[in-house]
Amino acid sequence: MKFLVTGGAGFIGSAVIRHLIDHTEHELVNVDKLTYAGNLESLTAVSGNPRYVFEHADICDAGAMARIFAEHRPDVVMHLAAESHVDRSIDGPAAFIGTNILGTYTLLEAARHYWQALEGSARDEFRFHHISTDEVYGDLALEGDTLFTETTAYEPSSPYSASKAASDHLVRAWQRTYGLPTLVTNCSNNYGPFHFPEKLVPLMILNALEGKPLPVYGDGSQVRDWLYVEDHARALVTVACEGKVGETYNIGGHNECKNIDVVNTICAILEELAPAKPAGVERYLDLITHVADRPGHDLRYAIDASKIERELGWRPQETFETGIRKTVAWYLANGEWSRRVQDGSYERERLGDTETQGQLQ
Numbered sequence: 001m002k003f004l005v006t007g008g009a010g011f012i013g014s015a016v017i018r019h020l021i022d023h024t025e026h027e028l029v030n031v032d033k034l035t036y037a038g039n040l041e042s043l044t045a046v047s048g049n050p051r052y053v054f055e056h057a058d059i060c061d062a063g064a065m066a067r068i069f070a071e072h073r074p075d076v077v078m079h080l081a082a083e084s085h086v087d088r089s090i091d092g093p094a095a096f097i098g099t100n101i102l103g104t105y106t107l108l109e110a111a112r113h114y115w116q117a118l119e120g121s122a123r124d125e126f127r128f129h130h131i132s133t134d135e136v137y138g139d140l141a142l143e144g145d146t147l148f149t150e151t152t153a154y155e156p157s158s159p160y161s162a163s164k165a166a167s168d169h170l171v172r173a174w175q176r177t178y179g180l181p182t183l184v185t186n187c188s189n190n191y192g193p194f195h196f197p198e199k200l201v202p203l204m205i206l207n208a209l210e211g212k213p214l215p216v217y218g219d220g221s222q223v224r225d226w227l228y229v230e231d232h233a234r235a236l237v238t239v240a241c242e243g244k245v246g247e248t249y250n251i252g253g254h255n256e257c258k259n260i261d262v263v264n265t266i267c268a269i270l271e272e273l274a275p276a277k278p279a280g281v282e283r284y285l286d287l288i289t290h291v292a293d294r295p296g297h298d299l300r301y302a303i304d305a306s307k308i309e310r311e312l313g314w315r316p317q318e319t320f321e322t323g324i325r326k327t328v329a330w331y332l333a334n335g336e337w338s339r340r341v342q343d344g345s346y347e348r349e350r351l352g353d354t355e356t357q358g359q360l361q
């Protein structure tokens, strides 16, 4: 089959592409605008493969999307392109409304016109798989064991999660109204190699290695369910190939952990794997600095991933302990990648603090 992957130069999209090239025989087209978050360097291991093609394009560009569908004639669309960082959505929501809502709409329309002109098995087997987040469900009480299921009501808190919620509704409406064969997945926090250093895990690893403060929002008690990105990539390809049209699948790592415990774990692994510290640093833990909490910060996310396990046989292979160790080791071995993807416009400063907006911390 031929896959059209949007956002394939990003963190999760690049893991999906590496998975498709390394573990399947499928062909694929990567459609990416290459924003600050898109890095073709994450694909150097696979980009020479004849089954891989890159299209530098914006999903909001209807003409470009129509051309790409007509030229490449995909069997499956996996839609990952998005503005994805909550803190950036607080500082500048416009890009999130543009790409996540209007971009998804534009892509849906291009896919619908292409699909409506298909015939026979090509039409029956076409799939549009939309990749979304558990943040659309809002948050859960810190205490208790409630989990997000596929039927949990939407209650997004941030401009990011509200824009993703809107895109999920559009995808489901295109299925219900036009019959477009869609699938939706909502996943928990991903971590792993090739993660842009603005997100918690890579930010902590890289700051610690340079002896910089490790900024923990509030008291760090927020709970996230951590999913190793390669487990997620495998789940996504399983859903795209075997999922039931019109269905939603929640994907989680069965790894609930407080943010502060994530940071403590990273410090402990670094003590072991990188004992030679920058001058003046006695213990990595001493670099932890509590900073003002994120406005509207969700308390707890936790996914019930039993449906995808029951119906499609997927389970994560990594525990948080094994996955985070692999991740720290990857950043230690790939310092050059981290240096190159930060092009100077982002220097790991605090984003999304409405009190200090625009100031570096």
Ligand code: NAD
Pocket (backbone or CB within 6 Å): 006, 007, 008, 009, 010, 011, 012, 013, 031, 032, 033, 034, 035, 036, 037, 038, 039, 057, 058, 059, 060, 079, 080, 081, 082, 083, 084, 085, 099, 103, 131, 132, 133, 134, 164, 187, 188, 189, 190, 191, 196
């Ligand atoms: P990312 O920010 O690392 O990558 C996004 C990619 O999309 C980049 O390559 C960027 O260049 C591209 N892109 C952005 N705007 C575009 C546009 N207008 N046209 C074409 N390409 C564009 O994101 P990610 O972490 O890989 O997330 C991928 C998807 O998974 C997103 O839809 C996100 O909402 C969802 N998701 C992510 C997480 C997570 O923990 N990272 C969790 C749940 C859901």
